[in-house]
Amino acid sequence: MPANFASTEAVQKLLDRASGLDVDGGNPRLKAIMRDLLQATADIIVKHDISESEFWQAAKYLADGAGEIGLILPGIGLEHFLDLYMDAKDAEAGLSGGTPRTIEGPLYVAGAPLVDGTSEVDLTSDPDDTDTLHMTGIVTGPDGEPVKDAILHVWHANSQGWYSHFDPTGEQTPFNNRRRIKLAADGRYAFRSKMPHGYSVPPGGATDVLMQALGRHGNRPAHVHFFVEAPGYRTLTTQINFGDDPFAADDFAFGTREGLLPVPSRQGDTAHIAFDFQLQRARNDEDQSFSRRARAQG
Incomplete structure (x- = not known):
């Protein structure tokens, strides 16, 4: 041929x-x-x-695995590729600085409670006997100015690696470990929750089948997701991976990025992470909006 x-x-x-x-x-x-x-x-x-049989086997895999497309795409690096591509376009346009973006993942749920962030916010709605995590920091602009009227969206897994709304055990209440925090004029935030655990893709599922066929694993380190939005600033999609997690340097979803790997300061049954966010100024209305990705509704 x-x-x-x-x-x-x-x-x-x-x-x-x-x-x-x-x-x-x-x-x-x-x-x-x-x-x-x-x-x-x-x-x-x-x-x-590629043979006819291989072609139709691939088509069947995609059809059967449609429910895990939000895991498959980061697993094969395409979601991270979008981050790299947007970074390159920013560099080409002369834009630099700010907290690095990284993948959103498939487990955000719209409609989390909007709460006052003038004092420490508790994200955990359910009993959980694992260690307590405290996170603190400030949201600033490119010149170090505190960002007014910022909303910090936070979501993460529980100590078993399950996210509310997607937990097959059915044990979590809606919006456990999920909040939208309305920050004060000084841009500072503080929240506490229970230490999240990393997770693996569903055993035997479409993503797991593909990862095994590629000789790869399907594990993510412990991590916390964020959106940060504020008038006049570019909306940020990012997450932190715990730098002391065994999979921090080998995240199957390629979510680990330099500058997003804090190591929790652990003492007894508590841990603390100090992490600041720096936003870029918006150039247009689109910069201040979220991508039109389909997301679960709470």
Whole structure:
């Protein structure tokens, strides 16, 4: 089979028609993206001599694994790739500084209680006999100014590695370990919760099957997720991974980034993390909004 088979006239005509390039109407941007996607897929089929059986096995895997797509995409590095791509675009535009962005993951739930952040906030709604975590810090702008009217969205797993709303044990109440904290004018925050535990992808699930086929594991270190939003500033999506966790340097979802690896200061049954957030100024309204990713509703 010639290596350029996917570039032959017959195949090129097929891909043009399949992506709607030979007809009026439709979305021009989508047509161009679809055309490139089909070309890349055809090239891969030829390059690796993918059989009909392999093609349909892959299609079945994607169909059966649709419920875990939020784990599969970070697991194969594409969610982290988006972070790298956005970083590169920022650098090209001369934007630098601020807390690093990193992956959101699939387990955010909209509608968490909005609470006053002028004193320490308790995130944990359920009994949990593990160690207590305290986190403190300040949200500032690019010049070190305290950010007014900031809202800190916080969510993390419980001590068993389960997130509320996604806990198969059914033991957590809604919005356990989830809050939106309205910060005071000084930009400072403080919250306490129970120490989260890292988790692994569902055993035998689509993500686990793929990771094993790639010779990889499906484990994440203990971590805490954040959105930070404030008028006039770019909304930040980030998370901290605990720097002393065994999987901190080998996160299957590639969420670990330099500057996001604090090591908890542990004493007895408590631990403390001091972590400050620095936001970039918004250039437009879109910078102040969240991505249009589909998210669970509480």
